[in-house]
Amino acid sequence: MSEVVKGKNIMVTGATSGIGLELARSFSSKGANLIILGKDEEKLDELYDEISIHGGKNLIIKSDLKELDEKGAIQISDEIKKYYGNIDGLIHNAAILGNLTRIEDYQSKTWDEVLQVNLTSSFLITKHLLQLTSSSNEARIIFVSSRVSNNGKAFWGAYSISKFAQRGLAEILSEETEVNKNIKVFTLDPGATKTKMRFAARPSEDQDSIKTPKDLIHCFEWFFSDESSLSEKVHFKYSDFHLPKDAT
Template identity: 40%
Template sequence: MKIATKYNYKKDELKNKIILVTGANRGLGKAIALDLARAGATVILLGRDMASLETIYDEIMAENLPEPLIHGLDLEGATPDDYFALQQGIEQNFGRLDGLIHNAAILGSLMPVEQYDIKLWYQTMQININAPFMLTQFCIPLLVKSDDARVLFLSSGVGREGYAYWGAYGVSKFALEGFMQILAEELENTSVKVNSITPAVVRTKMRQTAFPAEDATKHPLPEEVSSSFVYLMSEKSKKLHKCALSL
């Protein structure tokens, strides 16, 4: 199902919503976090680089938007104890979670399976699928306390149709799509709606790494498509569940 890349949201459309965004320190994750805040949400900024998260925090506060919460976490090395601490922090500060956007991912390498570095394969899987699993597991008790919650997995076209050389990244996105469907079935009778989305081709560092020869200026900037994520976190999207969406 395809949705519009731009959404004209109201300033208070997500008022009182608590939404966690992984990989919020740059690129599309940063753009999503800023749009959510501009729509009135309190955003939990999760990422590894504290300095860049603090910069986004300052940007949000400079616009007199709801104060975000910063949580530094290295998804590659995070343990169940780290996720439990995050869960407890959200519980103590807010008592619930209204949205969880799994944006963080790494590309790994583009190469034949026969030549793929095993350590890099494990690293990519850890960040792209194991971390979303653990984070989701610890957030479910918070999400079900919301009257209208969302879990959104950022996927990729190479996670819906296999292409040579996409290796661990492609496999991890296929796994993420499967995880979305399983989780959606398990949460069918709750207030939590679960979907995946393949973003439009946007001008990010990952895209530049994957396609170094292409003219990046032909693609929109992350902030040109990020408003659609406000819609996906809003009441207007409550009928979407177990959907593989595309921008």
């Protein structure tokens, strides 16, 4: 499985922390060319230097997704086109949690920001990068989803709504790209994973009792495998790739 991303041009949004950081590190060590998108220049430079030792052709995209508009998405697409010509993977991973509070107390500014970062920016980036997947043999668009994308759960507000909508976006895209045999669209609900977002959502949880971003890498790799080309399914969760400890 470790060969599946070799030589592929893969963009990871939110590549400077948590799951995105581990993805960038791991895919780069396995020979992928990484387009790392983040909002923090210092962290991006540090990551770029770190992954450069693997010899891939990497690119930094500094973008605060809270501010991303159509023009910004076109600029990102143009930059990638100029540097690589095409793209093989687009992993929409960046997200913010917003407020965990009742709808009646939810701040509308935070509501807008969460939908902008978690949903609208993915729409804009996908819209303008789709053309760059046409010359890829096997392009993949992957949305990092969440358990709260399936059922409304009290206090999860705009975060949950953004993940419901992201799920819809993935289904629409999957149908619209069905004729292009080279593109597959997937979502992955990673489940509880030790990152700063998880800690912010559940500060009293024993952090050592949950898996780390490293434990998710094989799931993301599968999306780039030949086997995934045959999949009719769009939505995946961590447990689809992982047998419970007592199920031997």
